[in-house]
Structure formats: C-alpha cells, structure tokens
Amino acid sequence: MKYSAFLVIALVASTQAGTYTDRFLEQYKKIKDSSNGYFSKEGVPYHSVETLIVEAPDQGHETTSEAYSYYIWLEAMYGAIQGDFSSFNSAWENLEKYAIPTLQEANSVYDPSKPATYAAELDSPSDYPSTIDSSIPVGQDPIASELKSAYGSDNFYSMHWLFDVDNVYGFGNIQGQCEAGPSASGPSLYNNYQRGPEESVWRTIPQPSCDMFKYGGTNGFLDLFTGDSSYAHQYKYTAAPDADARAIQAAFWANQWATEKGVQGSISSTLSKAAKMGDYLRYSLFDKYFKKIGNCYEAADCAAGSGKDSAHYLINWYFAWGGSYNAQYDWSWRIGDGAAHFGYQNPLAAYALANDASLKPKGSTAVEDWTKSLERQLELYEYLQSSVGAFAGGVTNSWKGRYATPDSALLNNTFHGMFYDWEPVYHDPPSNRWYGMQPWSVDRLAQYYYVTGDSKAEALLKKWVSWAISSIKFSGTDFDMPSNLEWTGNPPSVSVSITSYGKDLGTAGATARTLAYYAAKSGDSSAKETAKKLLDGLYENYKDDLGFSAPETREDYSRFNEKVYVPSGWTGTYPNGDVIDSSATFIGIRSWYKQDPNWSKVETYLNGGAAPVFNYHRFWAQADIALAFGAYGMLFNE
Template identity: 70%
Template sequence: MKLVILLLAVLASTQAGVYLDRFKEQYKKIHDASNGYFSKEGVPYHSIETLVVEAPDHGHETTSEAYSYYLWLEAVNGYVTGDFSSFNEAFANLEKYIIPSYQPTLGGYNPSSPATYADEKDTPNEYPSALETGVPVGQDPLFNELKSTYGDAFIYAMHWMLDVDNVYGFGNTQGQCEAGPSASGPSLINTFQRGPEESVWRTIPQPTCDTFKYGGTNGFLDLFVGDNSYTQQWKYTAAPDADARAVQAAFWAVQWAKEKNALSQISDTVSKIAKMGDYLRYSLFDKYFKKVGDCVGKNACPGGSGKDSAHYLISWYFAWGGAMPDHGNWAWIIGDGAAHFGYQNPLAAYALSNVDELKPKSSSAVEDWATSLARQLELYEYLQTPEGAFAGGVTNSWKGRYDTPDSNLTKDTFHGLFYDWEPVYHDPPSNRWYGMQSWSTDRLAQYYYVTKDATVEPILKKWTAWAMDNIILENGDFQMPDHLVWDGVPPEIHVKVDIHTHEIGTASATARTLAYWAAASGDTAAKDFAKQLLDALYKYADTKGITIPETPDMYNRFEEPVYVPSGWTGTYPNGDVIDSTATFIKIRSFFKDDPDWSKIEKILAGGDIPEFEFHRFWAQTDVAIAFGTYGILFDE
C-alpha cells in the first residue's frame, strides 16, 4: 500500500504525456545556458541573436513582454513539476531589474495637476512638440489612494525596455543615472516618443535618467518636447499588456498551485503581482485625465474629476517621471486615451476583480477591474467583423491631440470613444499583424474556459471559425495569416488576409486559443486543428527551440534617415554623432560589429534580403506554453 501511495504521489507531482513531454523538451532548451536565452544576470533576452530590429532595436535588449512570458512559462513548469520555485525566481528577477527602483521625486507629484499638455504630432519631423500650460488637464484619482494603501510615492510597474548588455552605454542601472558604458548590469532605456509614423527605424533611443551627460546641450529632452528651459529628469513608460500578462500568469500559477497543494510556495510573489495590478489601473485612464467620451478639442474637452477620465480599457501605455533631486521636487504621470483590442486581457481583469489572492488592496481597485472586464468584453463585440476577426481599437484623443475625427467615425462611437483601425502607430499599421488577433483572443478564450460566460461564446465561435478558414494546413505544414487588410467602420468593418507566413509565435498562440475554446465548448474540430498546428510546429524543432528561417521584410531600412532638427548636435556614449545627417545605422554603429552584419551589407549594396534565423524569447516560450496547455487540457 505504501508503494502504491508513493507511486501516485510521484505521478501527481510530475505530469506526463506527449504534449507535456514536448513542453519539458522546449523548456529545457530555453534554460540551456549554452543556447543563450538569458544574460549572466538571468534576464531573458528579446532574442538569442543580436541583429534583431523590431520594437526593440537590438536582440539583446529585453522587454516587459519577455518578462511576462517568462513568468507564464514558469507557471506551466510549476504545474508539470509541482515545484513553483522557478516562478518565484522569475518574478524576483523581474522585480530587481525592470521595475524601476529610482523614482526620487515622485513625492513631489501633484495629482490635481498630473502633467503639462503637449500635442502628439503626425510625423517625427514635427517634433519637438511645445508644452502648453493653458490646455486643461484633469485630476488623477489613483495616486493618493495608492500612496495611502502602500505607504509611499512609488509606481510599482514594469518599465517596458532594458538594454540588457548596456550596448548603448547609458548605464541607467537600478539606482544609477547615466553611469556610462562601464556600468555593469542591465540598463533601463527609452525610445519611441515622436508620433505614429515613428517606426523603430526612425527612433532616437534615450536614457531613462537624462542628466545631460549624453545627447546635446539639454540631453535628449529638446528632441521631443519644446520648452523655454530644460530640467534634468528621470522618466519611465509601461507597456500595460505585459503587466496584465504577468497577472494572467499569476492567475494560472494560483490555480495550479492549489491543485498541487503548493499555494504557500507562491503567496508572497502573487501578492506582489496583485500590487502590480493595482498600479496597472493607470492604463485605464485618458492621457491627460480628460473627461472620456466625445472629447473633441484640446481646449474644449474638459479635465476629468473622479473616475470620469477612465475609459476602463487597457491602453497602449502609461508613463511617469520627474525632476532629478538636485533640480526640483516635481513629477508627472500620464495615461493614454488610445486602446488597441490586441492589448485587452479579460482574464487579468477577471483575476483582479474575482480571485481573492489577486485582488489588489486599494479600496476602489476591485470595482475598477470589474468595470474594466465588462468594458473589454463590450469592445470585442463592438470591433468584431462579420468575418470574425477584430478591428483595431478606439481612442478618446483623435490623432493624439483631441482633434475632430472624420464624420463617419462619430456616428457609432464606443462609449464616446472613436474607432481607429490603426491606433497608436502606423509604420507598419498597428492592426496589420495577425499576431494581435491570436494574442488577444487567446486571453478571451482562457477567460471563457474559466468562467463559461455565455456572452463570449458567439464571439469566440465566430473568431475560431475565421481563423481555421484562413490558416493553411497542408501535408503536415502550416501557413499563418500575417498581413490583414481592413475596410469600413463600425458596425460594418471587413477584413481580408493579404499575406501568409511561417510565423511560429502566432501559430502556437492560435493553437492555444483553439485548445481553450475546444476544452470549454466541446468543439472537436478546433481541438484537432490545434493539435495539427502544434504537430506541424514540432517538425521544426532544433537544438535551440522551434525555428523556421524568415526574410525580414524591413531589413532594407538600415540607412533610413532619422529626423534630427537642423543645428541640433549630440553624441551617444560610444561617440556616435546625432545630427541632421543621422540614419538608423549612423547612430547604432555597434551593429557593424555584429556577426550577421555582412548580410546587411549585401542588402545595402542592392541585394535581396536573405533568410535569417531568430529565436525570440516570447515566441519560443509561447510555443512551450502552447505545448504545455494542450497537454494540461487533453493529455491522458
């Protein structure tokens, strides 16, 4: 009898099955030090390879997105092994390196005057954008509540980007400002501040602490904001979908730890992630806390009070910063009026409003997240096309400056928010990539699996049918939709698939979406389709993960001009000069030492873009999680 009990205990603690075995295989590759997914500090790189230009402009940067996937990976590993210590370790690394510890003057923040207004412009060459003190802004209803709850003036959220190897040399390591190229440890870094046409190829990366040591006379500040004088300052930006994914990962960690009688292992970590969810509410508010709904005219649209500046959707970003301690005692916080459907996370909103272990401590947080959950579900319905896919998003601030939208966008608004088929960025259009579909619908399917919310069933049924109709599965191989083309406005928006590709991460995310939908609905066709997708992916396994050669369609842009105002001159820590002759590669000369640079030289000499192999952390972990999820749901 004792032997039987022992065997049952072993079986319970270490799960087995074809797809769980594939999870373990992929997990082992990701954690194999020789494969290079992590830095010496244990920080997950965006990619093993360094010559990677996407949202991060170097493969050995990382993002809050990567960290959120790391947490999710370790939550699945906790289910498989019964040991959740790696989940705790992942969060400890996240907290150490990407939640900014240096916020010295946030105590000087005035929630009655959150920030000074500045227009968002259409193109980078319209910057810097002047600060306008006369434009009304609203009141921040969160700061005092959060300060009272946690006892300090601090934003407990992930900054979105780390220069893990300090390639730029700013040396904005935790607790240090511009320590320079010799600084050890990951460096916090900023980029993207000049409107929707500022693709990665047109950016001017900057430090998170700008003490005017690098850049020009005023550091980098006067490239972005027009003012009479400039103050040395620190500033951070959150990508809220990543913080929400961290909450989502914690939700599953809680469920699985309960199954394994191991909840006590992760209770401290989960309470910290609940705290992150408390601060994540800044993503639910208009950029300048203006009143939400029919907000047209920057001077005419009033500032909000209380929660009437909340749209309750997970927006593209929120940001905060302030003066360096010797240069003033003031700070600012902004939200964002634009919300992309691809960033919504109903499972996170459900967890923060319904799961005891993840309910934030602030008095109004649970109510806010309950409202957000309902609003997010409405948004999916509002943006769903007759075909099944979801259109872009909505905004409270047309063109980022409260302009008057076209008349056809004012007829059927969403709680007074205007439809935008490409919210936030246009190069490339933000809803062209199919991955937004699989990312967001996966969360919706997880929410449905957990709650069986009947309002979600017809939405998912339509989307999964569209996805299966537009994915090519032939001879054990696959092609995913990639570029989507949109036409019309709500309630008549239509979508077509323009280009198909071998996209690893979107294939695994779609398989996981279909698996959750099948497990909840009994749709056997979706279950079989998910299995076929995962089996097709597994055929591309190599020693480092799942890899399919690809041709990056924008890798002919290394010599693209980067706008710098005439007469403005500055330098990077390595001596690269920033002036009106700047190009992407001129201000990133370090790429010329990259082992793959010869491929770029051939492109710039007029050759075709060759194939590259990339092992992106998010995609490799997404594959592992998809294997694990299918195994959890269906392996016997």
C-alpha cells in the same frame, strides 16, 4: 554548477506525463539551458538569442516587459507540470529586481490635481519637438492618493518596458543610477518612440530613461521631443500594460495550479506582488491627461476629468511617469493614454484582479475598477468584431493623440463616446496589420471563457474560431499562418482580408493555445483537431537545437540606411561617440551594429545583394510555443 543542478530537476519524472506536456518540458529545457543564450548573466530574458534583429526593440540583446511576462508564465506552467513553483518565485524576483524602476525619488512631490502638462502628439517625427502647453486643461488623478495609502509609497510597482540588457548603447541607466556610462554593468533602462504614429523603429532616436545631459546635446535628448523654455535633469518611464497584465494572468494560473497541488502557500508572497502590480496597472484605464471620456475633441475645450469620469476602463497602449532627478527641482508627472487596442485587452487578468482573493489589490476602489474593466473589455470585443469574426483595431478618446476632430463618419458611431481607429497609436507598420494581435488577445478571451463559461465570451469566440480555422493553410503536416491583414469600413460594418501568409511560429503557437482553451470548454472538435494539427506541425517541421525556427527573409533591412529626422542645427553624441545631427541614419547612430557577427549579411544586401535570411529565436515566440504544448497537454491529458 547551476546548469548541472537544473539537469537534475529536469530529469525528475513529470507529475503530469503526456506527449504534449513532455514537449513543453523539452522546449522549457532548451530555453533554460544557459548555453543556448536566452538569458543574460543576470538572468534577464533577452528579446532573442540572436543579436542582429530589428523590430520593436532594435537589437536582440535588449529586452522588453513582454519577454518578462512570458518568462513568468513559462515558470508558472513548469510548476503546474512538475509540481515545483520555486522557479516561478525566482522569475518574479528577477522581474522585481531589474524591471521595476528603483530611481523614482521625485514621485514624492507628485500633485494628483496637476498630473502632467499637455503636449500634443504630432503626425510625423519631423513635426517634433512638440511644445508644452500649460493653457490646456488637464484632469485630476483619482487613484494616486489611494495607492499611496495602500502601499505607503509614492513609487510605481510597474515594469518599464524597454531594457538595453548588455548596455550596448552605453547610457548605463542601471537600477538606481543615472547615466553611469558604458562601463556600467547590467541591464540599462532606456526609452524609444516618442514622436508620433509614423515613428517606426527605423526612425527612432534612443534616449536614456534618466537624462542628466551627459549624452545627447545641450539639453541631453529632451529637446528632440518636447519644446520648453528650459530643461531639467529628469527620469521617465513607460509601461506596456499588456505585459503587466500578462504577468498577472500568469500569476492567476500559478495560483490555480499551485492550489490544485496543495502548495499555494509557497507562492503567496509572489501573488501579493502580482496583485500590487494590478493596482498600479489601473493607470492604463485612464485618458492620457485625465480628460473626461466621451466626445472629446478640441484639446482646449475637452473637459478635464474629475473622479473616475476620465476612466475608459480599457487596457490602453501605455502609461508613463517621471520626475526631476535633481533635488533642487520639485516636480513629478503621470499620464495614461486615451487609445486602446483590442490586442492589449486581457479579460482574464481583469477577472482575476476583481475576483481572485489571492490577487485582489489593496487599493480601496481597485476591485470596483477591474470589475468595470472586465465588462468594458467584453463590450469592446463586441464593438470591434467583424462579420467574419476577426477583431478590428481599437478606440481612442484623443483623435490623433491631440484631441483632434475625427471625420464625420466616426462621430456617428462611437464606443462610449470614443472613436474607432483601425490602427491605434502606430501607423508604420499599422498596429492592427499583424495577424499575431488576433491570437494574442483572443487567447486571453478564450482562457477567461474556460474559467468562467461566460456566454458573451463564447459567442465572440465561436465566430473568431471559425474564421481562424478557415484562414490557416495546411499542406500535409505543414502550415502557413495569416501574416498581414487589411481593414476597411467602420464598426459595425468593418471588413477584413488576409493580404499575406507566412511562417510566424509564435502566432501558430498562440493560435493553437486559443483553439485548445475554446475546445476544452465548448467541446468543439474542429478547434481541438486544428490545435493538435498546428502543434504537431510545429514539432515535426520546425524544431531545432535552440527551440523552433523558420527562415525569415528580411527585405525591411534595407531600412538600416534610413534617414532619422533630427532638426537642422541640433547636434549631439551617443556614449560611443556616434554623432546625432541632421545627417543621421539608423545605422549611423548605431555604429556598434557593424561589429555584429551577422552584419556582413546585411551589408551585402545594402550593397545590392540578396535580402538576408535569418532563423530567429525570439523569447516570446519560444515561450508561446512551449505554453501551447503544455496547455494542450494539461487540458486534454494527452
């Protein structure tokens, strides 16, 4: 019945007809077709249609806040083209229901003067657990009281970043429930990645977002990550700030488009929610332990911050919060992150939160903070831009995640006292090796330029666009995109080289959209022509029944057999009985993968056969391509 209703809507004549907006609608229809498998029965967007896929999430029917943010943006553009924003509102309602944690009771006892207890980040998973050290000074949280005053609640309005949508692991951390187990139905929040920069997805030990020691070992999963004298039942959530910012960016466009069509009132409630998310997103602007920004090394000596001197005003890699699950315990914590990657910056979201009346947060200093953030983000792009135009990694206030002392070369040229890092946060693979970080971030810069005409953004874009256009390899209607980048030197003399090419269709879409927004404002005909050529190449060469795809050879799937570090003598179990001990491997603690319909392809490879080839349909990539078609069509009326 729902599908039939959708067909009626989809067949209504577009209010903005054109080749590229029609292609948007064609792709939108495929994504929303329930038989194509992009959404769970609850309406949650999966990471991919296919279940056997290992990248940031370790299974396709998990999802991320990233996918949610693309879902919001997809529906905003549908509203722009069709004039109906009801699905935009519905998408945000689904986000609110499943992505904003409801189990946050201990937040009410949070003490902003003692936001968290220090624990060093270590180099390798084998160095963990990391001992909690209360002797290291931490700063004050300057926005907690402001947020409580504005919203009358201690709870975060931020998305947890990772979901086991079909509860495959069986933790059963369904909203409001803690370790309800395998029989629980619905999206289960869980955690991953907590053991330093070398902890790739292949080396992770997934753990529940709320841990009451029902699974894992004696102390649940907690003592795999932190060393303490005792352990308590607790919940912990982590936000991916780029995803929250992308959702706000999408809300900005929804506001612009709905206003143009005279229906802004229909989304006013959703815009208020986006503004609220932007208020809490300010936790991404602060150092992990609220230490003073600048020349911060040696954890014991690095000064604790007060007021806003712990704010770097950049969108960092993550922020997190948690607290006691049991009433007899009386504690709660919050952290930011001292590391900021250029790929996470979003000047359009900062601009919107500072200037759009419908998106201004209620926090008393929020507009001031986002105004400063916009300025600081643009400075970061300038600092990190290479001579050819590509952007280098990022900066950190906490070298090696433990306020260590960096090499002397980095001490001599800092960014507001923060140190350059070519691979912020993650080294396996290096976090700025993937070309996709370039158009993801620069697209936001181009949209900001399109809206404001900022000359600083224009100068940055002009260099990047020239590099990007020259870096794409065209052959007739087909193309190859840069895949991996290699970085040498330090700002202002950082250099980049392209080490491999591939068929990453999502980054092709993002690049086309970036070029389109730049061209629409600057009049650059080469940028417009290249955007069109990419979009036509996508449509002519890679369209399939589910969307768009290209074959991917996954040699990295040899790592299914990779050893996962577990301390000697530590033993625990997953809900399905998989044993976690010093003999653990990636597949050994995910035995459910052997029931996947595509497992035989991996098994053959592990037994000495050829590397498996897959055609994947990732939600973000499918949405990115759709959005590129729609943006080009609307910008150029084609």
